[in-house]
Amino acid sequence: MTLAPSVHAALSNAALNSPHPNAKPLRIAVWLGDGWMLSVLSHAQTDVSKLQQLIACRIQLNVEDKPLINEPADEPTLVALLTEQLDHIAQKQLVEIRFEYQQQARSLYLLDGLMAAQLHLHAEAYISALAQIQAETAEETNAINTNTVERCLNSAFSLAKRDCAQAVNGYAQAGNLASQLNVLSQAVEALSHRSLKGIQPMLDATDAAQLAELLAEQHAEQRAEKPVKTAQNGYWFTKPHQARVLSLNLLGNLLDKLLNKPLGNLLDKAPQASTTQSLILTQGTRLIAQPLLNANRLFIPISGNTHESLTVQLSQLIDSLDLSANFPDTDWLSSQGNNWFKRYQAKDKLTLVLMAGSLEELMQEAKAMRAYIEKTQQTPAPVPAQTPSANLAFKTPAGSYFTPTPLGDTGLTFVYPGVGTVYPNMFSDLHRYFPELYRELEREGDLAAMLQAEAIYQGAAKSAVDVKSAVDLKDAANMSLSQLAISGVGASYLFSRLLTRVFNIQPQLALGYSMGEAAMWASLDIWQTPHALINATQNSAIFNQEISGPLLAVRRDWQLNEDAPLAWNSFLVRASRAEINALLNDFPRVYLAIEQGDTCILAGCEASCLQLLKRLNKRGIASNKVTAMHTPPSQSQHSAIQRFYTLGLKANACETQVRFISAAQQSAVSIDSQSIAKSIADTFCAPLNFTALINTAYHQGARLFVEVGADRQTSTLIDKIGRQLELGADGVQTQEQPILAMACNAKGSDTITSLLKCLAQLISHRVPLSLAPLVLQSAEKATAKTIAPHSASALGHYSNVFQEGEPL
Secondary structure (H helix, E strand, O other): OOOOHHHHHHOOHHHHHOOOOOOOOOOEEEEEOOHHHHHHHHOOOOOHHHHHHHHHOOEEEEEOOOOOOOOOOOOOOHHHHHHHOHHHHHOOOOEEEEEEEOOEEEEEEEEEHHHHHHOOOOOOEEEEEEEEEEOOOHHHHHOHHHHHHHHHHHHHHHHHOOOHHHOEEEEEEOOOHHHHHHHHHHHHHHHHOOOOOOOOOOOOHHHHHHHHHHHHHHOHHHHHHOOOOOOOOOOOOOOOOOOOEEEEEEEOHHHHHHHHOOHHHHHOOOOOOOEEEEEEEEEOOOOOOOOOOEOOEEEEEEEEOOHHHHHHHHHHHHHHHHHHOOOOOOOHHHHHHHHHHHHOOOOOOEEEEEEEOOHHHHHHHHHHHHHHHHHHHHOOOOOOOOOOHHHHOEEOOOOOEEOOOOOOOOOEEEEEOOOOOOOOOOOOOHHHOOHHHHHHHHHHOOHHHHOOHHHHOHHHHOOOOOOOHHHHOOOHHHOOHHHHHHHHHHHHHHHHHHHHHHOOOOOOEEEEOOOHHHHHHHHOOOEOOOOHHHHHHHOOHHHHHHOEOOOHHHHHHHOOOOOOOOOEEEEEEOOOHHHHHHHHOOOOOEEEEEEEOOEEEEEEEHHHHHHHHHHHOOOOEEOOOOEOOOOHHHHHHHHHHHHHOOOOEOOOHHHOOOEEEOOOOOOOOOOOHHHHHHHHHHHHOOOEEHHHHHHHHHHOOOOEEEEOOOOOOOHHHHHHHHHHHHEOOOOOEOOOOOOEEEEOOOOOOOHHHHHHHHHHHHHHOOOOOOOHHHOOOHHHHHHOOOOOOOOOOOOOOOOOOOOOOOOO
8 A cells, every 4th residue: 555645745754743833633533343334324313315425435445464574664554544534534535444453354434523423423533633753763763762752642732732631641562554453443442432441551651651761771670660551441530521532652663672572682783663653532422332131141031920921931932042052153132032022011910030141051040940930830838937928039149030929119219338338440341331321420520539430440540561550459448438438429329320210210218328328318319419529528527537537526525635546446246236235334435336137336446345345255347447427426526417418409309209218217308408417417426226227118118128339238237137027026927028138239240240130130029110221232233343452461350358237
């Protein structure tokens, strides 16, 4: 492929290093994948004939994946190739570049950004600037690490009229043209997916030059001492109302040689001319959602009005799976799986859900489910006196679920966990499946601050060459109380939006565990500006000094000087309130902070707590959290907490159908600012009896409890409390309705699988919800694409174990 002389002139060093001050930035809309054309035509918001004409008259280029020859002009660079297309793009023509990389055919589409907007085409990304510098002498080639990268990058930012401080700067080794196109495809995918996964490795521009300098001067042994930024596996957070900007820097063959060959041999002879390229890309408006279901994550709902109809349909499913075994290349999910969603009837009395990780497992799940239903039909055994009826449901480890006695949605209760449930890299892949939800959350406020991303997702900012990254990771357990409070509420807010707005699940009641009470008001459209609490909490003396940190409220209550030693801790212990209360008088600096089922949480002077546990002859699990919430010293902060949470309400807040239950009172909380703030302050400043709270909720009609937040803090507790409600003092089953608790997230489990398991139970209990997000659309399938990794890195898994219940 040869370039016109005008293109070479446009790419001259003089033109790049001295861009015209009035030059306008480029705005080239970019898309990936053959399925894009099909998707555009099937979802056109404008005259289809214009799109058909645009596609029919497109400029088509083909690039082979051929090895480079040691001739500098053997193949054009990526920047040169794109620059050659600028005239076509200026003439409103669509440019298609088809290329083969690692034996896979791919395509990339370019169109003038204004033209794309006029046709209502949402771009995946935009190219804003192209820059290229070629080293012409051996000295310049050797100095590429210090001068050329910086000059080229500055030129690109100048052309794009962008501030480099607002961009994520990355580099990659420039191989042949096909590999460069693949790197560009990865960059576009990173912007459309709002994730830097696949751009490996990622560095700041200065770090790229410094790394090359480091390698040239000190050789590869020094690499592990230079920490740099690497690609995020999770969400690409950005400042509020600020577009994502990615500078993609392709470095010439010198860096490739430095990284792969002994340095001494390279410097014995003059290297070949090397080229540095810089492209500035910005985010587009087209978001690509990854399907929730695939061949390794199957979810089949089957509804009917009788047990017989369910077994008949299960037999039909088993037969279809038998037939599919003879056609292993068939996409069963799209050809057969979606039919079960079409057959599903929301008005049917009974529903079962099958979940599996493969067709073979689905067959096993279906047969087990059919055997269970047939057995219950043939020999309906009486309910054992000691077995709560909620436990009669059929449930498998894979997530399949069926209950013959649906509880319905009249007692559907959202439960909001307290602090200490967040964990490193929590649900870091959720954005890939619900990009529109994340975009909505970004528009509302500072999403990174809401989730405390710097602390929770810090593992994403460590280097692939930094061997100490696993050690340097900041543990979520070391977060301050204010950070834990913000991120915990943020996680609950996110999952509330997911359940209520994406799946259209509407709770009838809501309650919170400790600080979860604040989360429920923030998450269920009551407070007008819940995001204002982020900055307020970060700078609050209450959460940073009075009841946490230096514990000033405790020091005043105990009459301690500011410099007096104070070792505070809390312990989870399996003991009853009566056992603990019998000893508290002997330990004035120990408090019973929380009662939760068959366990309690003690808080106070660490030494005194240990002495009390010894007297109890019980083993306590230390939380190593510093907070005096739910203890007498926190009473001094009651007025301040009430003022802190006195917030304006949304205009339609009083129209909510949700009844809000507080641990501070028996009746539902009135929907007004003062009542809400007082109930929160009353809860925070008094011992928490979570057992009594669940009892109160139960007597107000709560039956199905869905934990809304990170991990599963309260679900196990509620199940235990529920069993106490269902069984009398003599252990005999009462006539009371059962209760069931579930969580929509679980640390250590796949994010989507945990969510689907929760949805499966709700569907079987006949809770109205939308199945639309689960249905695999053919158009979405057509736009699916796979970008080959340019290079690989290994990121270690890091996790912590939190104790049952809220650590104090």
